[in-house]
Amino acid sequence: MKKSTVALYFLSVLLLSFVSIESIHAQEEDEETEKTILTENLPEIILSATRTLRQLSSLPLPAQLIKQEEIKNINAIRLTDLLSEQTGLITVPDFGGGEGIQLQGLDSQYTLILIDGVPLIGRSAGTLDLNRISVGNIKQIEVVKGASSSLYGSEALGGVINIITEQPKSGFKGEVFHRSGTFNSNDTGLNLNYKKDKIGVNAFVNRYETDGFDLNSSDPLNTVDAYTNYTLSGSFNYQLSDNTNIILTGRYFTQDQDTRATESFSGESSVNEWNSKFLMSHKFNSKWNSQLELYGSRYKATEFLDDSEGNLLSESDFNQLLLRPELRLTFNPSKTSGFIGGLGMNHERLERTDFSSEPNFNSPYIFLQWDTYLNEKLNMILGARFDAHSEYKSQFSPKLALRYDLIDHVAVKGSVGYGFKAPDFRQLYFNFSNGVIGYTILGYNAVNTVIPELEAQGQIANILVPLSEFDGQLSPENSIGINLGIDVKPTSTLSMNLNLFRNTIDDLIDTRIIANKNNGQNVFSYYNINSVYTQGLEYGVSWKIIKSLRLSAGYQLLYAKDKDAEMAFENGEVFARESPTSPAFQLDKSDYFGLFNRSRHTANFKIFYQISKWNANANIRATYRSKFGLFDTNGNAYLDSYDDFVDGYSIWDIAFNKTIFKNYELGIGVDNLFDFTDPQNISNIAGRIIYGTFTLNF
Numbered sequence: 001m002k003k004s005t006v007a008l009y010f011l012s013v014l015l016l017s018f019v020s021i022e023s024i025h026a027q028e029e030d031e032e033t034e035k036t037i038l039t040e041n042l043p044e045i046i047l048s049a050t051r052t053l054r055q056l057s058s059l060p061l062p063a064q065l066i067k068q069e070e071i072k073n074i075n076a077i078r079l080t081d082l083l084s085e086q087t088g089l090i091t092v093p094d095f096g097g098g099e100g101i102q103l104q105g106l107d108s109q110y111t112l113i114l115i116d117g118v119p120l121i122g123r124s125a126g127t128l129d130l131n132r133i134s135v136g137n138i139k140q141i142e143v144v145k146g147a148s149s150s151l152y153g154s155e156a157l158g159g160v161i162n163i164i165t166e167q168p169k170s171g172f173k174g175e176v177f178h179r180s181g182t183f184n185s186n187d188t189g190l191n192l193n194y195k196k197d198k199i200g201v202n203a204f205v206n207r208y209e210t211d212g213f214d215l216n217s218s219d220p221l222n223t224v225d226a227y228t229n230y231t232l233s234g235s236f237n238y239q240l241s242d243n244t245n246i247i248l249t250g251r252y253f254t255q256d257q258d259t260r261a262t263e264s265f266s267g268e269s270s271v272n273e274w275n276s277k278f279l280m281s282h283k284f285n286s287k288w289n290s291q292l293e294l295y296g297s298r299y300k301a302t303e304f305l306d307d308s309e310g311n312l313l314s315e316s317d318f319n320q321l322l323l324r325p326e327l328r329l330t331f332n333p334s335k336t337s338g339f340i341g342g343l344g345m346n347h348e349r350l351e352r353t354d355f356s357s358e359p360n361f362n363s364p365y366i367f368l369q370w371d372t373y374l375n376e377k378l379n380m381i382l383g384a385r386f387d388a389h390s391e392y393k394s395q396f397s398p399k400l401a402l403r404y405d406l407i408d409h410v411a412v413k414g415s416v417g418y419g420f421k422a423p424d425f426r427q428l429y430f431n432f433s434n435g436v437i438g439y440t441i442l443g444y445n446a447v448n449t450v451i452p453e454l455e456a457q458g459q460i461a462n463i464l465v466p467l468s469e470f471d472g473q474l475s476p477e478n479s480i481g482i483n484l485g486i487d488v489k490p491t492s493t494l495s496m497n498l499n500l501f502r503n504t505i506d507d508l509i510d511t512r513i514i515a516n517k518n519n520g521q522n523v524f525s526y527y528n529i530n531s532v533y534t535q536g537l538e539y540g541v542s543w544k545i546i547k548s549l550r551l552s553a554g555y556q557l558l559y560a561k562d563k564d565a566e567m568a569f570e571n572g573e574v575f576a577r578e579s580p581t582s583p584a585f586q587l588d589k590s591d592y593f594g595l596f597n598r599s600r601h602t603a604n605f606k607i608f609y610q611i612s613k614w615n616a617n618a619n620i621r622a623t624y625r626s627k628f629g630l631f632d633t634n635g636n637a638y639l640d641s642y643d644d645f646v647d648g649y650s651i652w653d654i655a656f657n658k659t660i661f662k663n664y665e666l667g668i669g670v671d672n673l674f675d676f677t678d679p680q681n682i683s684n685i686a687g688r689i690i691y692g693t694f695t696l697n698f
Contacts, residue, residue: 048114048142048162050371050381051151052330052340060379060403060413062483062499062538066141073608073617075655075667075693077179077187077208079133079163080684082141085604085623087554088538089143091130092597093684100127104145104501105534105560105598106158110421110479112148114162116249118277119155121322121348122299123424132253132273134231136177136189137204139164146501147419147481150383150399153346153365157419157479158503165249168200168237169193174698179667181691185210200237206230213686215679220263223683227257229271243283250276259303265313267305274298291328293344297321319351320425337372350425354432356446359425363389377405387420391428391445392473395420409491414484421477427509427526428474438521441511444474447525451515458518465514465525475528479505493544502535532595534560548610553603560598565638576634576642591640593629599648601626616658624650630681646681650674657693667693 044056049063056065066082076082080099084091090102100108108127113120120128141163148156175191189206208231212224233251240246253273260266275297282290304315326344333339348361369383384398399417406412423444430443431450442450447470454460485499507528515523536558544550568574569592575584576591603624610617626648629639655669668691675688 046142046144047117047164048160049144050340050369051117051328052338052371054371057487057489057495058379058403060381060401061415062145062413062485062501064143064540066143068139070608071135071138071141073619073655073657074621074653075179075657075669075691076135079130079135079141081671082135083130083143083161085606085621086143087540087604088145088556088602090599090602090625091684093682099130099684101130101161102597103143103159103161104503104538104556105536105558105595106503106505109424110155110158110419110477110505112152112156112160114152114160115251115275116165116277117162118275118293118295118297118324119152119322120275121297121320122271122273122301122318124301124318124426132229132255132271133163134187134189134206134208136187136206137166137191137202137233139166145499146415146483147397147399147417147479147503149387149395149397149419150385150417151367151369153363153385153387153395153397154420154422154476157421157477157505158481165204165233165235166191166193166202167235168195168202170195175695176698177693177695179691179693182689183211183213183686185689185691195237198239201234203234205232215677215683215686221260223679224686225257225259227255229253229255245281247279247281248277249279250274259305261305264308265305267303267313269301269303272300287332289330293324293326293328295322295324295326316353317351318353321347321349323347337370339368339370341368342366348425352425355425355429356431356443356449357429359391359429361389361391361425363387363422379403381415389422392422392476395476395478409489411487412485413487414482416480416482419479419481423474423476423509423526434521438517438519440517440521440523442514442523442525444470444526447514451523454515454517454523460523461516461518463515465512469527470525474509474526475507477505477507477509477528479503494542496541497539499538500536501538502533504531504533506531508532529564531563532561533563534558534595534598548612550608551606553605555603556601558598558600558602560595561592562595565592568638569640574636574638574640576636576640578642587636587640587642591642593639593641593643596639597628597630599626599628601648614658615660616656618656619654621653622650624648646678649676649678651676651685663697665693665695665697667695669693 044065045053046056046059046063046065047053049059049061056063064086071082080091083089083101088104091099092102092108093099101111102108103111109123113128122128144160146159148160152160172194174193177189179187187208192203194201209228210226212222212226215223231253235247235249238246255271257269259269278294280292299320301318305313307313324344324346326342328340328342331339343366345362345364351358365385365387367385369381371381373379381401384396387395397418397420401415403411403413426443428443428445430441431446433440448467451467481503483499483501485497487497489495509526510529511524512527513522514525517523536556538556540554542552566589569587570589572586574587576587577584604622606619606621608619627645629643629645632638633644634642652673653671654673655667657665657667659665671689672685672687677685677687
């Protein structure tokens with residue numbers, strides 16, 4: 001990426017802020033009209049940050065909303081289409097062709113993904129594939145940044161993304177939509193809504209298919225093979241009385257994909273997932289409310305490979321079950337103060353190929369949060385959660401957040417919280433030996449059983465780590481997340497925010513060699529190492545220039561580093577070579593770039609335009625990511641300034657939509673307008689996608 005392009009992005013953000021401020025006085029006449037309009041509309045409401053309804057603009061926590069209007073205008077079909085365009089979020093590919101989310105520089109395994117407040121499962125290697133989630137029935141998406149374990153427990157170490165689906169509305173209405181595009185991709189969906197008196201029903205059906213894509217024509221394999229998936233979801237609401245309501249929700253997802261590992265080996269993979277929730281809410285009086293929630297989910301994935309003659313080469317199964325009852329109480333002693341508390345238990349079970357046992361996790365928990373205005377200007381949120389567990393150490397997760405209104409339209413806010421990520425099933429119970437190369441990977445809890453078995457079979461040459469080190473428990477990864485920010489809203493059409501963040505992760509779980517095998521290979525297992533951190537700033541601005549034109553921009557500066565690595569560079573212990581034959585030279589601290597697959601700079605820029613006389617809308621969106629390193633290329637095990645980097649790049653998208661005869665909508669668009677691809681380094685960017693959409697509302 002040329003420096004001029006990078007500069008253009010940053011100048012766009014700064015210019016937008018500057019021009020916005022200079023135009024405040026010119027907008028005074030329009031401002032009075034806009035204030036009148038705003039009083040007739042509900043403010044932006046967010047649920048995920050506090051587990052109670054709160055106005056987004058008054059929150060002391062860093063959070064953002066992706067509204068249904070934007071989802072429809074950009075013609076998004078999968079969750080990755082939306083998240084990749086948000087400040088501080090990057091979608092990254094995993095090893096199986098799926099995509100996870102990187103939030104404030106933290107890996108995807110540290111962000112909890114929810115649908116209507118309940119967690120999705122199925123992280124085979126830490127990543128939850130966001131392509132599983134269709135956006136055809138989404139009302140809004142809520143992103144909460146910073147450690148959120150005080151409310152949500154494990155996996156919310158870095159933050160929470162909550163997908164809020166549509167709920168029944170009065171009357172009968174429906175929607176049929178279809179999108180066709182490049183790579184023979186077709187997305188078809190149906191939304192149905194009915195509500196009358198005490199009964200409300202909402203149903204959603206979606207089918208998505210694609211031929212996949214191939215970024216490298218020099219080999220016979222596809223980058224992503226063809227697949228087809230279906231999503232069925234719905235909700236049933238019944239009002240038992242004026243104070244009691246019942247909600248039943250369910251979702252089913254299935255996907256089949258033909259896979260080809262090499263020119264000779266091929267097979268199939270399938271995913272089946274269901275989740276269901278029963279929620280009963282009861283209002284005792286004006287101050288006390290309760291909710292009883294029963295949630296269950298199962299994720300099952302199977303895969304096999306055959307050789308060229310049809311003989312079974314390998315197969316794998318992944319079958320995870322989560323059951324979670326939870327009881328919540330809210331108490332509002334006054335209009336400016338409220339409590340929410342709850343208790344529940346997670347029961348998890350996993351059956352998986354290459355596991356030493358069939359593990360069961362039981363983790364009861366309890367949480368309490370106080371949200372209050374200490375005076376007219378100062379809002380405080382104070383909360384904590386305690387998680388017990390059958391397989392790892394108990395966790396206590398406190399959090400404090402404050403917001404102070406300095407003057408009208410200017411507020412400062414800050415939060416500090418503890419987050420944790422429990423060891424997953426793989427890190428505890430994995431028992432895998434590669435039949436071709438000969439290495440072995442063992443989960444922490446499997447070491448004391450399997451190593452003696454390998455010794456008895458004559459496979460172990462020597463043990464490097466005493467087995468006594470595996471008598472205890474693998475500790476959860478934990479972090480302290482700090483966010484400090486300022487919100488400025490000088491007019492009803494202009495808002496700006498700046499957030500400084502730092503996440504320090506301790507007891508990071510990594511792999512190490514614990515024994516040598518007689519075949520020359522090694523035995524690996526998991527252990528807790530020292531700290532890493534991510535820190536930086538996020539800046540966002542949104543400006544509604546006129547009623548029909550809205551601009552927004554965002555920028556993130558990120559430093560993500562390993563503390564031990566920093567010390568090694570500072571002590572002069574790291575060396576590099578400019579070429580394999582050149583002499584090694586010592587590196588200093590400034591040469592250390594940081595963690596792999598992190599960009600120092602990311603940015604986004606969006607223009608949305610409503611063309612009223614045509615009953616149409618158009619938008620242009622751009623995202624930028626600066627250079628990043630994926631591998632150590634000079635042999636010192638660190639990412640430094642002398643390694644090879646993936647060049648920075650930008651993605652530009654455009655869309656145009658028009659309503660015809662009130663109930664019909666047509667759309668066209670181009671994603672990745674300039675056809676950017678990097679086959680060697682980036683597997684989740686397919687190239688230019690041209691598409692058309694059709695929607696019928698009834």
